[in-house]
Amino acid sequence: MLSAMSVKRNLYKTPIKAIRRLVDDVYVMSFVRNFDFKAGQVVAIDIIPEGNARLYSIASGENDDDVEILFDEKPNGKLTPYLSRMKVGEKIYVSEPFGNFLSRNEKAWWIAVGTGIAPFVSMARSGLGTNKTIIQGAKWDDNFYFSEELENAFLQNYVRCCSQQEDTVNFKGRLTEWLRKQPELPMDIEYYLCGSAEMVVEVRDLLIEKGVHFKNIISETYF
């Protein structure tokens, strides 16, 4: 989820087509698609037409029939506790897509934590996954959302870093530890980061420390 601030964009009443819980408090919701978008863009969503809409990265592909978002229910949140309880057919209010966290066809690394994986899932589903390496960080093996789909799409170019689970089948450690362990990082590619500001700042600092030019680092912070 991105911003928690008032949005004056027009919101359009849209029926929910599906909602499912992935694990813990993380949900995937899909709704009727009424617009074109570019993979990496966000939409503002609310349960009332004039409120404080929140921003969510689109997780579905550019050619998919429905729009899908990924969200994490926050116990004291103003929207997500309501979203998680909504039913198929009920209406939410959705803006047109916006934002320019857009990937290109060139080789790149995509780095994400938690629900920050959403824009990269959209990019992969939209055919932008060629030449990409995707690195995903999470606490537990269950928190690698869309991992099966990403594994099939990226094969050995998909790295999972599991920070808490002792018997993980993935790299045991934080995402930053994995990056730090790499003897060299490619210098002639772009790095796309998506997640909390804390993660973006720490990973960006690490990439710069390892010689990546800051102009090659494109970030989207979930704020």
Next chain:
Amino acid sequence: MNSVLKTNLFGLTLSQLKSLVISLGLPAFTATQLADWMYKKRVTTISAMTNLSKQVRDKLENEYCISLIPSSKVQTSIDGTKKYLYPTQVNKFIEAAYIPDEDRATLCVSTQIGCKMGCLFCMTGKQGFQGNLTTAEIVNQVQSLPEFDKLTNIVYMGMGEPMDNVEAVLDSIDIMTSPWGYDWSPKRITVSTIGIIPAMMNFLEKSQAHLAVSLHSPFDDERREIMPIQSVYPITEVISEIRRWELGRQRRISFEYIMFKGVNDSARHANELVRLLNGIKCRVNLIRFHPIPDTPLEGTSMEGIVEFQNRLKSKGLTVTIRASRGEDIFAACGLLSTKELVRRQAETDF
């Protein structure tokens, strides 16, 4: 009753005080009396509110208090700037900078503990985000200031992105500018933003204070390299929204531009800046970059800044070079941070 368990009246606006007193069965005008005592007379206890009956004071003291928090540390710069450290939530701290000048005295206040925006050049962003300040915690920085009576200006340019905490910011401005509060002119107040458009428009609608936009590059793709917010709210969109807004004669808009060597200080950038701001009545503040640890950015030389200023001025823009204040005590632009004081409950997992 331990005051820690009581609700703080300080930081409540008049309408909030009215709701509160009515819920207690007190007449609505009691709210005006409370506001007068707290914000004009600046008392620190309910018992000092001598035009309230003892019965009313006792009733209020059962559940409420007036809690101001003095700074726990102050550092003084060789240029007279003072940096105050204020405790906030448990184990958290924020900083505010008092900047005295010949003809004015400015307080730079914080609005969040840390920041979520992750700008490449700012120390505050490096500590992550630990929480929003309440209205009380924002106004506390002003009212607890030993130099309160000397203040001429307030700038919301400290830790945090004000528009990411816009309701508390608006309430704090309400307290400072309303006749029942400090009754200051809103022209004495400037709120800075990196361009969170919806909250910025909310601010323009509800407040008459000045707006300062952190620009730092006129090119969308280049701004994205130093400010992640650009991915969501491009600067060209921010400027479009500002153009659409009738600012009126009293409200000033300024654009902040930190000068980075070889990044945004070329003639090309100056020309694009002129084009981008064409027709907007505004001021551009050029700011010397204050390097932070592990940053790949360098500051433009003073000669380069002056040259850039002259280039913009020759095209008709009003441009000032902001004097760096408090650099030796890390109080200057981009340097505020309580990272060393933040106690994390657990290491962040990623």
